[in-house]
Amino acid sequence: MTANGLIIDFENAGLAYGDAPETLSDVTLQLREGEFRFLTGPSGAGKTSLLKMMYLAHRPTRGRFSLFGEDATNAPREALPALRRRIGVVFQEFRLLDHLTAFENVALPMKVAGINQNQYREDVSELLNWVGLGHRMGAKPPTLSGGEQQRVALARALVSKPDLILADEPTGNVDPAMSERIMKLFVELNKLGAAVIVATHNLRLVQTLGKPVLRISDGRVSRAPGAGGAS
Amino acid sequence: MNRPQISRPEVTETESLSDGEVHEWPKPTLFARLRREPLLPEAGAGGAPLTAVIAVISFLAVLAMASVLVINQSASKWTSELRSEITVQIKGADAAEIAAGASAALRVLEGTDGVIEATLQDEAETAALLEPWLGRGNVQAFLNIPALIEVKVTPGLRRDLDLLRNRLAAASPGATLDDHAVWHNRLATAARSGQALAFAVFLLVMAAACAISIFAARAGLAANHDIVSVLHLVGATDDFIAAEVQRRFFVLGFRGAAAGLAAALIALALAAAAFRTGIGADAFLPQFSVGGWLILWLFAVPIVTCLVTALTARLTVLKTLRQQY
Ligand SMILES: Nc1ncnc2c1ncn2[C@@H]1O[C@H](COP(=O)(O)OP(=O)(O)OP(=O)(O)O)[C@@H](O)[C@H]1O
Ligand SMILES: [Mg+2]
Numbered sequence: 361m362t363a364n365g366l367i368i369d370f371e372n373a374g375l376a377y378g379d380a381p382e383t384l385s386d387v388t389l390q391l392r393e394g395e396f397r398f399l400t401g402p403s404g405a406g407k408t409s410l411l412k413m414m415y416l417a418h419r420p421t422r423g424r425f426s427l428f429g430e431d432a433t434n435a436p437r438e439a440l441p442a443l444r445r446r447i448g449v450v451f452q453e454f455r456l457l458d459h460l461t462a463f464e465n466v467a468l469p470m471k472v473a474g475i476n477q478n479q480y481r482e483d484v485s486e487l488l489n490w491v492g493l494g495h496r497m498g499a500k501p502p503t504l505s506g507g508e509q510q511r512v513a514l515a516r517a518l519v520s521k522p523d524l525i526l527a528d529e530p531t532g533n534v535d536p537a538m539s540e541r542i543m544k545l546f547v548e549l550n551k552l553g554a555a556v557i558v559a560t561h562n563l564r565l566v567q568t569l570g571k572p573v574l575r576i577s578d579g580r581v582s583r584a585p586g587a588g589g590a591s
Numbered sequence: 592m593n594r595p596q597i598s599r600p601e602v603t604e605t606e607s608l609s610d611g612e613v614h615e616w617p618k619p620t621l622f623a624r625l626r627r628e629p630l631l632p633e634a635g636a637g638g639a640p641l642t643a644v645i646a647v648i649s650f651l652a653v654l655a656m657a658s659v660l661v662i663n664q665s666a667s668k669w670t671s672e673l674r675s676e677i678t679v680q681i682k683g684a685d686a687a688e689i690a691a692g693a694s695a696a697l698r699v700l701e702g703t704d705g706v707i708e709a710t711l712q713d714e715a716e717t718a719a720l721l722e723p724w725l726g727r728g729n730v731q732a733f734l735n736i737p738a739l740i741e742v743k744v745t746p747g748l749r750r751d752l753d754l755l756r757n758r759l760a761a762a763s764p765g766a767t768l769d770d771h772a773v774w775h776n777r778l779a780t781a782a783r784s785g786q787a788l789a790f791a792v793f794l795l796v797m798a799a800a801c802a803i804s805i806f807a808a809r810a811g812l813a814a815n816h817d818i819v820s821v822l823h824l825v826g827a828t829d830d831f832i833a834a835e836v837q838r839r840f841f842v843l844g845f846r847g848a849a850a851g852l853a854a855a856l857i858a859l860a861l862a863a864a865a866f867r868t869g870i871g872a873d874a875f876l877p878q879f880s881v882g883g884w885l886i887l888w889l890f891a892v893p894i895v896t897c898l899v900t901a902l903t904a905r906l907t908v909l910k911t912l913r914q915q916y
């Protein structure tokens with residue numbers, strides 16, 4: 361199905377919230393297997409909105425959108441969970457479940473997929489250790505710092521080894537050193553095969569990593585000149 | 592669906608974000624696995640009020656079902672007792688004529704197949720029956736009060752009384768046979784309508800359980816809107832979420848229903864005791880009791896209640912979710 365290798369394929373897509381004018385217009389954008397993109401633009405430009413269409417939180421109000429080679433514009437509701445399970449999302453506002461422990465939060469994608477805990481317990485532990493939260497596995501999100509919550513969210517996005525990783529401002533709450541390590545992590549994951557899109561304001565890091573950049577302004581998505589170009 | 596051939600990233604091969612020691616998540620004990628944290632903490636729009644409402648509903652449902660059973664059991668016992676009894680009444684101008692008619696009727700009865708027992712009520716007994724209407728002491732003044740013969744008959748004879756009726760009329764012109772048919776029919780009708788009423792109450796109470804469960808499931812989903820959308824976004828199906836809510840409602844419903852059953856059983860036991868020591872002593876009324884296997888029906892009521900609650904919640908969730916993206 362993805363014979364053309366397209367993970368994400370927008371064709372003239374638009375997104376409008378309610379009766380408001382379109383937040384995003386004429387989005388024509390493709391992401392292939394193994395590609396990496398940064399997504400930049402001023403606050404309120406529509407970065408999160410674009411990602412929301414990608415992780416199937418909003419359907420485009422206009423145009424066409426395919427995900428993993430399947431038409432997602434008119435996909436029936438029943439088809440969505442299977443698509444979503446192939447995506448790992450780090451939400452801008454984390455969206456952890458406050459009544460669950462860090463461990464249970466990270467395990468959530470496995471649990472809703474109906475996988476037995478015995479099969480993912482070690483993975484989850486390893487991942488939490490790996491983001492430096494091995495000692496806080498039993499803590500609930502409200503007792504964690506912003507940066508710690510962000511790392512739990514990161515672990516949750518990665519636990520199912522997704523084909524597509526979407527990260528919305530994943531370094532917003534961590535110190536510069538941790539930011540750099542997280543960004544390098546995405547680059548590493550990308551080398552291992554996952555397609556990655558990272559929305560960020562951190563232009564310094566974007567520049568250091570030298571990956572292609574998509575820029576949103578005035579509701580339109582364009583390739584930023586200079587930085588990276590085609591991958 | 593063909594999945595693209597992508598080598599999935601193995602996160603742990605890359606440089607760790609941590610520099611500390613490695614920790615392990617403990618294996619859950621059996622107890623912890625049974626008592627796992629619900630994914631939707633408020634799925635019942637607050638557990639205690641819902642449990643209380645279900646308890647009341649289950650209490651009423653058990654009482655309604657108990658009424659159905661008591662009426663059913665008592666009515667069938669009562670009517671079968673009535674059915675085996677017929678009464679022969681002998682009227683006459685004076686006591687001598689009545690006595691002669693009575694002994695003629697008794698001879699006929701004794702010579703009839705299917706008569707188990709025929710007892711002539713003695714005058715004092717008959718007088719005692721009439722006392723409430725005529726006043727104590729006055730009874731003897733009415734010397735021509737009819738004689739009554741209580742007859743126990745087999746079901747076979749009970750089905751066809753015409754021959755006996757004719758033979759009695761021939762032997763004793765003043766004799767009439769009363770098979771209590773009118774009384775029997777009235778009793779059966781009353782029992783049937785009483786039962787229908789009790790069953791209607793039971794159904795209404797179940798409808799209330801459905802309504803409260805729809806209401807609570809909707810409120811629960813609204814209160815958990817954020818959590819539900821996170822569950823969706825990490826790949827949960829509607830069925831998964833509905834099953835979570837259903838499980839939660841089943842547990843709450845079970846607690847409430849069990850409490851309601853316990854309260855109803857206590858209430859029934861108290862009512863039965865009061866009945867036995869009070870008016871229950873009257874031999875005319877049958878014993879009100881729900882015994883033996885029938886009590887199992889009462890235990891089925893709370894199970895039905897919490898199944899109804901849980902299934903309604905599931906369907907409500909599925910319907911509500913389908914209206915969203
Ligand atoms: N659910 C919504 N309903 C209505 N309008 C919305 C909604 N979400 C976003 N918007 C509007 O759409 C525009 C784009 O928002 P979006 O969150 O995509 O921006 P962003 O680029 O992610 O900004 P930031 O860098 O601050 O995160 C904003 O003007 C915002 O007010
Ligand atoms: Mg945003």
